[in-house]
Amino acid sequence: MKVLVTGSAGFIGNHLAKRLVDEGHEVVGIDNINSYYDESLKQARLDRIRGYDSFYEEKLDISNNDAVDDCFARHKPDYVVHLAAQAGVRYSIESPQSYVQSNLVGFANILEACRNHPVKHLVFASSSSIYGASRKMPYGERDITDHQINLYSASKKSNEAMAHAYSHLYDIPVTGLRFFTVYGDWGRPDMAFFKFANAIVKGETIDVYNRGNMTRDFTYVGDIIEGIIQVLTKPAKTDTKWDAKQPKPGSSGVAAYKIYNIGCGKPVKLMHYIEVLEKCLGRKAEKNLMEMQAGDVLDTCADITELARDTGYSPSTTVEEGMQKFADWFLDYYQIDQN
Numbered sequence: 270m271k272v273l274v275t276g277s278a279g280f281i282g283n284h285l286a287k288r289l290v291d292e293g294h295e296v297v298g299i300d301n302i303n304s305y306y307d308e309s310l311k312q313a314r315l316d317r318i319r320g321y322d323s324f325y326e327e328k329l330d331i332s333n334n335d336a337v338d339d340c341f342a343r344h345k346p347d348y349v350v351h352l353a354a355q356a357g358v359r360y361s362i363e364s365p366q367s368y369v370q371s372n373l374v375g376f377a378n379i380l381e382a383c384r385n386h387p388v389k390h391l392v393f394a395s396s397s398s399i400y401g402a403s404r405k406m407p408y409g410e411r412d413i414t415d416h417q418i419n420l421y422s423a424s425k426k427s428n429e430a431m432a433h434a435y436s437h438l439y440d441i442p443v444t445g446l447r448f449f450t451v452y453g454d455w456g457r458p459d460m461a462f463f464k465f466a467n468a469i470v471k472g473e474t475i476d477v478y479n480r481g482n483m484t485r486d487f488t489y490v491g492d493i494i495e496g497i498i499q500v501l502t503k504p505a506k507t508d509t510k511w512d513a514k515q516p517k518p519g520s521s522g523v524a525a526y527k528i529y530n531i532g533c534g535k536p537v538k539l540m541h542y543i544e545v546l547e548k549c550l551g552r553k554a555e556k557n558l559m560e561m562q563a564g565d566v567l568d569t570c571a572d573i574t575e576l577a578r579d580t581g582y583s584p585s586t587t588v589e590e591g592m593q594k595f596a597d598w599f600l601d602y603y604q605i606d607q608n
Protein backbone atom coordinates (compact mmCIF):
# COMPACT_ATOMS: atom_id res chain seq x y z
CA MET A 270 0.00 0.00 0.00
CA LYS A 271 1.04 3.60 -0.49
CA VAL A 272 -0.38 5.43 2.51
CA LEU A 273 -0.30 9.18 2.99
CA VAL A 274 -0.17 9.92 6.72
CA THR A 275 -0.66 13.51 7.84
CA GLY A 276 0.77 14.41 11.23
CA SER A 277 3.67 11.98 10.71
CA ALA A 278 5.87 13.87 13.20
CA GLY A 279 3.08 13.69 15.77
CA PHE A 280 2.49 11.16 18.51
CA ILE A 281 -0.04 8.87 16.81
CA GLY A 282 0.96 9.61 13.19
CA ASN A 283 4.57 8.76 13.84
CA HIS A 284 3.71 5.43 15.47
CA LEU A 285 1.47 4.64 12.51
CA ALA A 286 4.06 5.65 9.90
CA LYS A 287 6.72 3.53 11.62
CA ARG A 288 4.46 0.50 11.81
CA LEU A 289 3.53 0.84 8.11
CA VAL A 290 7.12 1.17 6.83
CA ASP A 291 8.18 -1.70 9.11
CA GLU A 292 5.52 -3.82 7.42
CA GLY A 293 6.91 -2.93 3.97
CA HIS A 294 4.39 -0.29 2.90
CA GLU A 295 5.24 3.06 1.33
CA VAL A 296 4.44 6.08 3.48
CA VAL A 297 4.17 9.72 2.48
CA GLY A 298 4.41 11.70 5.71
CA ILE A 299 3.02 15.24 5.84
CA ASP A 300 3.78 17.48 8.82
CA ASN A 301 4.63 21.17 9.28
CA ILE A 302 6.56 20.34 12.48
CA ASN A 303 4.98 23.31 14.24
CA SER A 304 6.07 24.60 17.62
CA TYR A 305 2.90 23.82 19.62
CA TYR A 306 5.18 21.54 21.63
CA ASP A 307 8.88 20.62 21.60
CA GLU A 308 9.98 20.48 17.95
CA SER A 309 13.04 18.40 18.80
CA LEU A 310 10.74 15.60 19.98
CA LYS A 311 8.96 15.74 16.60
CA GLN A 312 12.33 15.61 14.82
CA ALA A 313 13.43 12.67 16.98
CA ARG A 314 10.25 10.81 16.10
CA LEU A 315 10.87 11.46 12.40
CA ASP A 316 14.45 10.26 12.75
CA ARG A 317 13.01 6.80 13.52
CA ILE A 318 11.64 6.57 9.95
CA ARG A 319 13.84 8.90 7.89
CA GLY A 320 16.23 6.08 7.07
CA TYR A 321 13.64 4.03 5.17
CA ASP A 322 13.63 4.28 1.34
CA SER A 323 9.86 3.76 1.51
CA PHE A 324 9.31 6.91 3.61
CA TYR A 325 8.79 10.20 1.76
CA GLU A 326 8.87 13.22 4.02
CA GLU A 327 6.77 16.25 3.05
CA LYS A 328 7.20 19.26 5.29
CA LEU A 329 4.17 21.36 4.51
CA ASP A 330 1.21 23.08 6.11
CA ILE A 331 -2.15 21.50 5.30
CA SER A 332 -3.79 24.93 5.40
CA ASN A 333 -1.91 25.62 2.13
CA ASN A 334 -4.23 24.15 -0.50
CA ASP A 335 -1.75 24.30 -3.40
CA ALA A 336 0.92 22.51 -1.38
CA VAL A 337 -1.50 19.74 -0.36
CA ASP A 338 -2.79 19.29 -3.91
CA ASP A 339 0.74 19.22 -5.32
CA CYS A 340 1.75 16.57 -2.77
CA PHE A 341 -1.20 14.32 -3.67
CA ALA A 342 -0.53 14.84 -7.40
CA ARG A 343 3.11 13.78 -7.06
CA HIS A 344 2.61 10.79 -4.78
CA LYS A 345 -0.84 9.48 -5.79
CA PRO A 346 -1.49 7.65 -2.49
CA ASP A 347 -3.86 4.65 -2.34
CA TYR A 348 -4.93 5.42 1.22
CA VAL A 349 -4.93 8.49 3.44
CA VAL A 350 -4.83 8.61 7.23
CA HIS A 351 -5.38 12.20 8.27
CA LEU A 352 -4.07 12.84 11.77
CA ALA A 353 -2.55 16.34 11.46
CA ALA A 354 -4.53 18.79 13.54
CA GLN A 355 -4.17 21.38 16.20
CA ALA A 356 -4.80 19.09 19.16
CA GLY A 357 -5.55 19.94 22.78
CA VAL A 358 -8.68 21.17 24.49
CA ARG A 359 -7.19 23.82 26.76
CA TYR A 360 -5.13 25.53 24.03
CA SER A 361 -8.29 26.08 21.96
CA ILE A 362 -9.34 28.69 24.50
CA GLU A 363 -6.01 30.52 24.12
CA SER A 364 -5.46 30.22 20.38
CA PRO A 365 -8.70 29.57 18.45
CA GLN A 366 -7.19 30.63 15.11
CA SER A 367 -4.80 27.64 15.09
CA TYR A 368 -7.84 25.35 15.19
CA VAL A 369 -9.61 27.21 12.40
CA GLN A 370 -6.53 27.03 10.15
CA SER A 371 -5.39 23.45 10.78
CA ASN A 372 -8.63 21.69 11.64
CA LEU A 373 -11.14 23.44 9.39
CA VAL A 374 -9.19 24.94 6.46
CA GLY A 375 -6.64 22.09 6.59
CA PHE A 376 -9.32 19.42 6.67
CA ALA A 377 -11.18 21.01 3.74
CA ASN A 378 -7.91 20.91 1.77
CA ILE A 379 -7.43 17.20 2.51
CA LEU A 380 -10.98 16.50 1.35
CA GLU A 381 -10.40 18.52 -1.83
CA ALA A 382 -7.20 16.57 -2.50
CA CYS A 383 -9.09 13.26 -2.06
CA ARG A 384 -11.71 14.56 -4.47
CA ASN A 385 -9.14 15.56 -7.11
CA HIS A 386 -6.85 12.53 -6.62
CA PRO A 387 -9.19 9.65 -5.72
CA VAL A 388 -8.12 7.33 -2.91
CA LYS A 389 -9.42 3.92 -1.79
CA HIS A 390 -10.14 5.10 1.75
CA LEU A 391 -9.72 8.25 3.82
CA VAL A 392 -9.47 7.63 7.56
CA PHE A 393 -9.39 10.70 9.78
CA ALA A 394 -9.03 11.54 13.45
CA SER A 395 -12.10 12.68 15.30
CA SER A 396 -12.25 12.79 19.08
CA SER A 397 -14.16 11.49 22.09
CA SER A 398 -14.48 15.14 23.12
CA ILE A 399 -17.22 15.64 20.54
CA TYR A 400 -19.63 13.94 22.99
CA GLY A 401 -19.23 17.19 24.93
CA ALA A 402 -21.97 17.85 27.47
CA SER A 403 -23.51 14.39 27.06
CA ARG A 404 -23.44 12.28 30.24
CA LYS A 405 -24.96 9.22 28.56
CA MET A 406 -22.33 6.55 29.25
CA PRO A 407 -20.82 4.68 27.58
CA TYR A 408 -20.54 6.99 24.58
CA GLY A 409 -21.90 5.24 21.47
CA GLU A 410 -21.79 6.15 17.79
CA ARG A 411 -25.61 5.92 17.77
CA ASP A 412 -25.81 8.87 20.21
CA ILE A 413 -26.29 12.43 19.05
CA THR A 414 -23.23 14.65 19.32
CA ASP A 415 -24.52 18.19 19.11
CA HIS A 416 -23.23 19.73 22.32
CA GLN A 417 -19.48 20.40 22.11
CA ILE A 418 -18.10 22.59 24.86
CA ASN A 419 -14.89 23.90 23.25
CA LEU A 420 -13.65 24.88 19.79
CA TYR A 421 -11.33 21.88 19.43
CA SER A 422 -14.27 19.48 19.81
CA ALA A 423 -16.45 21.62 17.58
CA SER A 424 -13.77 21.48 14.87
CA LYS A 425 -13.77 17.66 15.07
CA LYS A 426 -17.58 17.60 14.85
CA SER A 427 -17.31 19.83 11.77
CA ASN A 428 -14.81 17.39 10.25
CA GLU A 429 -17.31 14.56 10.56
CA ALA A 430 -20.00 16.65 8.81
CA MET A 431 -17.60 17.83 6.07
CA ALA A 432 -16.41 14.26 5.51
CA HIS A 433 -19.98 13.03 5.09
CA ALA A 434 -20.76 15.72 2.53
CA TYR A 435 -17.61 14.99 0.48
CA SER A 436 -18.14 11.26 0.68
CA HIS A 437 -21.69 11.73 -0.62
CA LEU A 438 -20.78 14.19 -3.37
CA TYR A 439 -17.56 12.63 -4.66
CA ASP A 440 -17.79 8.93 -3.72
CA ILE A 441 -14.92 9.03 -1.26
CA PRO A 442 -15.03 6.13 1.26
CA VAL A 443 -14.45 7.88 4.58
CA THR A 444 -14.10 6.65 8.15
CA GLY A 445 -13.79 8.92 11.18
CA LEU A 446 -12.21 7.52 14.35
CA ARG A 447 -13.10 9.08 17.68
CA PHE A 448 -9.94 8.60 19.73
CA PHE A 449 -10.23 8.34 23.51
CA THR A 450 -7.25 9.82 25.48
CA VAL A 451 -4.29 8.10 23.84
CA TYR A 452 -1.10 7.63 25.90
CA GLY A 453 2.20 5.84 25.48
CA ASP A 454 5.85 6.05 24.45
CA TRP A 455 6.84 9.00 22.21
CA GLY A 456 3.76 10.75 23.67
CA ARG A 457 2.61 14.34 23.65
CA PRO A 458 4.18 16.71 26.19
CA ASP A 459 0.99 18.78 26.48
CA MET A 460 -1.04 15.80 27.71
CA ALA A 461 -1.62 15.10 31.39
CA PHE A 462 0.32 11.80 31.57
CA PHE A 463 3.40 13.48 30.10
CA LYS A 464 3.14 16.64 32.23
CA PHE A 465 2.70 14.47 35.33
CA ALA A 466 5.79 12.43 34.48
CA ASN A 467 7.85 15.58 33.90
CA ALA A 468 6.79 17.08 37.22
CA ILE A 469 7.21 13.82 39.17
CA VAL A 470 10.82 13.29 38.05
CA LYS A 471 11.68 16.92 38.86
CA GLY A 472 10.01 16.70 42.28
CA GLU A 473 7.52 19.40 41.24
CA THR A 474 3.84 19.56 42.13
CA ILE A 475 1.28 18.20 39.67
CA ASP A 476 -2.04 19.97 39.04
CA VAL A 477 -4.89 17.50 39.47
CA TYR A 478 -8.10 18.95 38.06
CA ASN A 479 -11.47 18.51 39.72
CA ARG A 480 -9.50 17.14 42.70
CA GLY A 481 -8.86 13.96 40.75
CA ASN A 482 -12.54 13.22 40.58
CA MET A 483 -12.56 12.26 36.90
CA THR A 484 -12.38 9.10 34.83
CA ARG A 485 -10.87 8.64 31.39
CA ASP A 486 -10.97 5.85 28.88
CA PHE A 487 -7.17 5.84 28.49
CA THR A 488 -6.08 3.97 25.38
CA TYR A 489 -2.55 2.70 24.76
CA VAL A 490 -1.10 3.97 21.47
CA GLY A 491 -0.20 0.44 20.27
CA ASP A 492 -3.86 -0.58 20.48
CA ILE A 493 -4.86 2.55 18.57
CA ILE A 494 -2.39 1.81 15.77
CA GLU A 495 -3.70 -1.76 15.52
CA GLY A 496 -7.23 -0.36 15.21
CA ILE A 497 -6.30 2.21 12.55
CA ILE A 498 -4.65 -0.46 10.40
CA GLN A 499 -7.64 -2.78 10.73
CA VAL A 500 -9.99 0.03 9.69
CA LEU A 501 -7.79 1.32 6.85
CA THR A 502 -8.00 -1.84 4.78
CA LYS A 503 -11.79 -2.05 5.13
CA PRO A 504 -13.06 1.01 3.25
CA ALA A 505 -16.33 2.44 4.53
CA LYS A 506 -19.45 1.37 2.64
CA THR A 507 -22.91 2.85 2.25
CA ASP A 508 -25.18 1.43 4.97
CA THR A 509 -27.92 -0.46 3.12
CA LYS A 510 -30.02 -0.70 6.30
CA TRP A 511 -29.88 3.05 6.96
CA ASP A 512 -33.34 4.57 7.22
CA ALA A 513 -33.69 8.21 6.15
CA LYS A 514 -36.75 8.55 8.39
CA GLN A 515 -34.79 7.41 11.44
CA PRO A 516 -31.22 8.33 10.45
CA LYS A 517 -28.45 6.72 12.48
CA PRO A 518 -25.63 9.24 13.11
CA GLY A 519 -22.63 6.92 12.73
CA SER A 520 -23.29 5.60 9.21
CA SER A 521 -25.10 6.73 6.09
CA GLY A 522 -27.46 5.54 3.38
CA VAL A 523 -26.23 8.23 0.99
CA ALA A 524 -22.46 8.03 1.47
CA ALA A 525 -19.69 5.47 2.06
CA TYR A 526 -19.23 6.91 5.52
CA LYS A 527 -18.63 5.42 8.96
CA ILE A 528 -17.78 6.72 12.41
CA TYR A 529 -16.21 4.52 15.10
CA ASN A 530 -15.22 5.03 18.68
CA ILE A 531 -11.68 3.81 19.22
CA GLY A 532 -10.92 3.55 22.90
CA CYS A 533 -10.15 0.92 25.46
CA GLY A 534 -13.64 0.55 26.87
CA LYS A 535 -12.35 0.33 30.45
CA PRO A 536 -12.31 3.78 32.09
CA VAL A 537 -9.77 4.40 34.83
CA LYS A 538 -9.97 6.84 37.74
CA LEU A 539 -7.49 9.69 37.36
CA MET A 540 -6.05 9.01 40.83
CA HIS A 541 -5.39 5.35 39.94
CA TYR A 542 -3.70 6.45 36.74
CA ILE A 543 -1.41 8.74 38.75
CA GLU A 544 -0.62 5.93 41.22
CA VAL A 545 0.37 3.62 38.36
CA LEU A 546 2.59 6.34 36.90
CA GLU A 547 4.24 6.92 40.30
CA LYS A 548 4.97 3.21 40.54
CA CYS A 549 6.40 3.00 37.02
CA LEU A 550 8.64 6.04 37.60
CA GLY A 551 9.58 4.87 41.09
CA ARG A 552 8.70 8.25 42.66
CA LYS A 553 5.75 9.82 44.46
CA ALA A 554 3.87 12.83 43.11
CA GLU A 555 3.22 16.04 45.04
CA LYS A 556 -0.41 16.79 44.18
CA ASN A 557 -2.06 20.20 43.87
CA LEU A 558 -5.80 19.50 43.90
CA MET A 559 -7.47 22.02 41.57
CA GLU A 560 -11.01 22.93 40.54
CA MET A 561 -12.54 21.75 37.25
CA GLN A 562 -11.12 23.53 34.18
CA ALA A 563 -13.28 25.40 31.64
CA GLY A 564 -14.02 23.29 28.56
CA ASP A 565 -13.10 20.00 30.25
CA VAL A 566 -15.38 16.97 30.71
CA LEU A 567 -15.76 14.81 33.85
CA ASP A 568 -15.75 11.28 32.45
CA THR A 569 -15.24 9.47 29.19
CA CYS A 570 -16.09 5.86 28.42
CA ALA A 571 -16.11 4.35 24.95
CA ASP A 572 -18.53 1.77 23.68
CA ILE A 573 -16.26 -0.05 21.20
CA THR A 574 -18.59 -2.86 20.19
CA GLU A 575 -19.10 -1.54 16.64
CA LEU A 576 -15.39 -1.38 15.88
CA ALA A 577 -14.83 -4.79 17.49
CA ARG A 578 -17.68 -6.30 15.48
CA ASP A 579 -16.60 -4.86 12.12
CA THR A 580 -12.82 -5.22 12.36
CA GLY A 581 -11.95 -7.54 15.24
CA TYR A 582 -10.46 -4.61 17.20
CA SER A 583 -9.58 -5.83 20.66
CA PRO A 584 -7.45 -3.48 22.78
CA SER A 585 -5.43 -5.63 25.14
CA THR A 586 -2.96 -3.29 26.88
CA THR A 587 -3.73 -2.61 30.55
CA VAL A 588 -2.93 0.78 32.10
CA GLU A 589 -0.17 -0.94 34.11
CA GLU A 590 1.46 -2.36 30.95
CA GLY A 591 0.99 0.75 28.81
CA MET A 592 2.21 3.11 31.50
CA GLN A 593 5.32 0.96 32.06
CA LYS A 594 6.12 1.25 28.34
CA PHE A 595 5.66 5.01 28.50
CA ALA A 596 7.78 5.35 31.66
CA ASP A 597 10.59 3.18 30.23
CA TRP A 598 10.68 5.30 27.08
CA PHE A 599 10.42 8.58 29.02
CA LEU A 600 13.29 7.77 31.39
CA ASP A 601 15.47 6.57 28.54
CA TYR A 602 14.66 9.43 26.10
CA TYR A 603 15.36 12.13 28.70
CA GLN A 604 18.23 10.11 30.22
CA ILE A 605 16.78 10.25 33.71
CA ASP A 606 18.40 8.11 36.34
CA GLN A 607 15.72 6.42 38.47
CA ASN A 608 17.89 6.37 41.61
Ligand SMILES: NC(=O)c1ccc[n+]([C@@H]2O[C@H](COP(=O)([O-])OP(=O)(O)OC[C@H]3O[C@@H](n4cnc5c(N)ncnc54)[C@H](O)[C@@H]3O)[C@@H](O)[C@H]2O)c1
Nearest residue numbers: 276278279280281300301303330331353354394448450451
Ligand atom coordinates in the same frame (compact mmCIF):
# COMPACT_ATOMS: atom_id res chain seq x y z
N1 LIG B 1 -3.69 11.89 21.48
C1 LIG B 1 -4.98 11.83 21.84
O1 LIG B 1 -5.32 11.44 22.97
C2 LIG B 1 -6.06 12.23 20.88
C3 LIG B 1 -7.40 12.15 21.30
C4 LIG B 1 -8.40 12.52 20.42
C5 LIG B 1 -8.10 12.91 19.13
N2 LIG B 1 -6.79 13.00 18.76
C6 LIG B 1 -6.50 13.44 17.37
O2 LIG B 1 -5.59 12.53 16.79
C7 LIG B 1 -4.74 13.22 15.88
C8 LIG B 1 -3.28 12.95 16.23
O3 LIG B 1 -3.05 13.41 17.56
P1 LIG B 1 -1.64 13.37 18.26
O4 LIG B 1 -1.88 13.09 19.69
O5 LIG B 1 -0.73 12.50 17.48
O6 LIG B 1 -1.23 14.91 18.13
P2 LIG B 1 0.17 15.58 17.74
O7 LIG B 1 0.01 17.03 18.03
O8 LIG B 1 1.29 14.86 18.39
O9 LIG B 1 0.26 15.34 16.18
C9 LIG B 1 -0.30 16.20 15.22
C10 LIG B 1 0.77 16.55 14.21
O10 LIG B 1 0.16 17.35 13.20
C11 LIG B 1 1.04 18.38 12.84
N3 LIG B 1 0.25 19.52 12.36
C12 LIG B 1 -0.59 20.30 13.08
N4 LIG B 1 -1.10 21.25 12.31
C13 LIG B 1 -0.60 21.06 11.06
C14 LIG B 1 -0.73 21.72 9.83
N5 LIG B 1 -1.50 22.82 9.71
N6 LIG B 1 -0.07 21.25 8.75
C15 LIG B 1 0.73 20.15 8.84
N7 LIG B 1 0.93 19.49 10.00
C16 LIG B 1 0.26 19.93 11.09
C17 LIG B 1 1.81 18.72 14.12
O11 LIG B 1 3.08 19.30 13.85
C18 LIG B 1 1.92 17.37 14.80
O12 LIG B 1 3.16 16.75 14.53
C19 LIG B 1 -5.14 14.69 15.95
O13 LIG B 1 -6.06 14.94 14.91
C20 LIG B 1 -5.83 14.79 17.29
O14 LIG B 1 -6.77 15.84 17.31
C21 LIG B 1 -5.76 12.65 19.59
